[in-house]
Amino acid sequence: MSAPTDDVLSTELHPAGYAVLTLNRPQAMNALNKALMRALADQIDALATNPAVRVLILTGAGRAFCAGLDLKEIGSGQGSLGGSDGRPSGDPVAAIGRYPGPVIGAINGAAVTGGFELALACDVLLASSSARFADTHARIGVAPGWGLSQKLSRAIGAYRAREVSFTGNWVGAEQAAAWGFVNRVLPPDDLLPAARQLAQDMLGTLPHMLTRYKAIINDGWALAGGNAMALEKARAREFNSQVGADDVEQRREAVRARNRAGG
Template identity: 60%
Template sequence: MLLVEKSDGVAVVTLNRPEAMNAMSKALRAALAEAFVALEKDPEVRVAILTGAGDRAFTAGLDLKELGSDPGGLGAANATEAVANPVKAIEGFSKPVIGAINGVAITGGFEVALACDVLIASTRARFADTHARVGITPGWGLSQKLSRAIGIYRAKELSLSGNFLDAETACAWGLVNRVVPPEELMPAALKLAADMATIPPEMAAFYKRMINDGFGLPFGQAMALEHERSSRWNAGITPEIVETNRQAVLARGRTQ
C-alpha cells in the first residue's frame, strides 16, 4: 500500500491504494510514518516526492469506511503521533518534500498536501475541504494553514461550501507552485527534486526550518529569528567556502 523508490538522492513515496482513492487507512498511515523515519536516517536521500497511485486521487484523506466500523477511529483526526497523523510524519522530515498532486486531494488529503513544502499539480488535480459536510472539524492543520496560503476569504469559501478547487485556480490563488499535464507531473517533480538535491543537506534542512519557524511568527519576531540563526550559521563559513560555492554557482548558471 506504500511504494518507496530511491534514485540519485531522491525518494519517491507513492500512496498505493488506487482502488480506495489512496485513502489513509490506519495501516497506510503507519507505513508512511515508518517510511519517512527511514528516509530521514538515509544519508543518500536528500529530497522526497509524495504522490498517489493512479490518476484519480492524490489521497481522499482518512479512510471513512474504516472509521465507520471502528468506534475509536475518529480519534485519528486529532492524533498527534506521526504513526497515526500523516501530517506529523511529513512535518517531522527535515528534508524538502515535493507534493506531486496527481488527482483529488480531499479533506484529510488536502491537509496532507498542505504539509508538503512545494506542490506541483496535474491538470487533473482538484482540492476540496469537505470536513463540514462530513460533520467533523480538521485536526491536521487545514483550518489554519489554508487561510495563510490563499487568504482568509478564499479559505472560508472553500471550507464553508465543500466545493472543489481546480488546479488552475489553485495555482492562481498561490496554493500550488505550477500546473502541468498529467504525463509531465512526475518529470517536473523529479527535475525540481534533482535541483534541490544539489543543495548540501545540512544547508537545506537549516534553511527549511528557518523559513517554517519564521512563518509562524509576527514579522518583527521572524526577522529577529533570521538574524539570530543567520549569524550563527554564517559565523562558521570561511572565505574559502564562499569562493568555492561562488564558482559552483557561476558554473551552474552557465549550463542553465
Template identity: 55%
Template structure:
C-alpha cells in the same frame, strides 16, 4: 509495509513515496496512515536521502482523505486519526521531516488528503488535480492543520469559501491562488517533480536541513520574531564561512545561471 500500500522508490538522493490504494482512491486507512508515517520517519533518518517526493498511485486521486467507510464502522478510529503523537498521523511526520518534501498531486486531494498535501514543502499539480475541504459536510473538524494553514496560504476569505462550501478547487485556480507552484500535464508531473528534487538534492544537505528549519520556524512565528531568528541564525552560521568558499561557490552559481 502491509500489502505494499505505501511504496518507496530510491533514485540516488531522492526517494519517491507512493500511496498505493488505487481502488480506494488511496484513502487514508489506519494501515495506510501507519505505513506512511513509518516511511517518512525512515527516510528522515536515512542520511543518503536528501529529498522526498510524495504522490499517489493512478491518475484519479492523490488521496481522498480519511477512509470514511472505516471511520463509520470502527469505534475510536476518528480519535486515533487526530492523535498528534500517534504512529497513524502521517501529517505530523511530514511536518517534522527535516528533508524537503515535494507533493506531486496527481489527482484529487480531499479533506484529510488536502491536509496531507498542505504538510508538504512544495506542491506540483497535474491538470487532473483538484482540492476540496469537506470537513463541514462530513461534520468533522480538521485536526491536521487545515483550518490554520489554508488561510495563511490563500487568504482568509478564499479559505473560508473552500471550507464553508466544500466545493472543489481546480488545479489552474490553485496555482493562481498560490496553493501550488506548478501545474502540468499528467505525464509531465513526475518528470518535473524528479527534476526539481534533483536540483534541491544538489544543495549541501546539512545547509538544506537548517534552511528549511529557519523558514518553518519563522513561518510559525510573527514577522518580528522571525526576523530576529533569522538574524541570530545567519550571524552564527555566516561567521564560519571563509572568503575562498564564497568565491568558489560564486563561480558555480554563475556557471549554473548561464546554463539555465
C-alpha cells in the same frame, strides 16, 4: 530502485538522493486507513535517518491523490477520527513536519479533506491538470486536525479559505495555482518527471543549507513577523560566523559555472 514496504505504500529510492512515496490504495482513492497512515509515517521517519535520501516526493496511485481518512473504516468502528488513534508515531502529517529535507507533493488527482491536509503539509506542490482540492469537514461533520483551517488561510487569504471550507466546493488545479497554494500545473504525464527534476535541482544545493533553509522558513512561519525576522538574524549571525572566505569564493565559482552552463 524500489524498497520493500507495506502493500498500501510503495517506495522508490533513487540513487540521485531522493525517494518517491506512492499512496497505493487506488481502489479506495488512496483513502488513509490505519495501515496506510502507519506505513507512511513510519517510512518517512525511516528515510529521515537515511543520509542517502535528502528529498521526498509524495504522490498517489491511480486517479486520486488522497480522499482523506477512510470513512468506511471509521464508520465500521475500526478506525479513529483522530487519524492515528492518538499515536504521534502514526501521524503522517506530523512525520512530514519532522522530515528535515524538502517534501514535494506531486498531486496527481483529487485531494479531499484529510488528503488536502496531507498535500498542504508538503513544502512544494506540483499538480496535474486533473488534480482538484476540496475541504468537506463541514459537510461530513468532523473538525480539521492536521492544519487545514490554519494553513489554507495563510496560503490563499482568509476570505478565499472561508469560501473553500464553508462550501466544500472543488478548487481546480489552475485555480489553486492562481490562488498560490500550488506552484505550477502540468499535464498528467509530465507531473512525476517534473517532480523528479525539481528534486534533482534541490539536490544540487549544499546539503546542510537545504535543511537549514527549510527550518528557518518553517520556524519563522509560526511566529509573528518581527519575531521571525529576529530569529532569522540570530541564526544567520551564528551560522555565518563559521563560514570562511575560501568557502564563499569556492561556492561562488560553482554557481558561476552552473550559470554559464545554463543550469
